[in-house]
Amino acid sequence: MENKKRTWTKALTWQTLGLLVMTFVNYLYLGNLNQGIGLSLLLSGLGLLTYVVHERLWARVRWGMGNPSAPADSR
Template sequence: MESNLRTIIKAMTWQLLGLLTTSLLAWFHTGSVLDALTFALSTSATGFAFFFLHERLWARVRWGAGEERRV
């Protein structure tokens, strides 16, 4: 099992990679760096919030979460 710090660093670098790629794509489509950064930051924040809600909802679902197999 990896350390908490390693997991946090991996999550941060993954998020930065996502921000960079989204910013570049948005810049290509809009021609505006400011619009691209605003779009990338808003999608990142929205994605974070919905991922959190998604995880909390799945935490309530018992299916596949280590329950014993019924034969």
């Protein structure tokens, strides 16, 4: 299980990349850089929070993880 700092670091780097892409797409669609940035920041903030919640919930799910001490064919 990864620690919270790693989860947040992954989330922030992913959202930064997404923010840049969304800003470009929103600017092309809206034709206004300020509106494009504003919409992108809103969506990135929401995406960041939902990603972290999703990751932390999945970190509690053992399904599909396998048993490290079990033989490979029983997984």
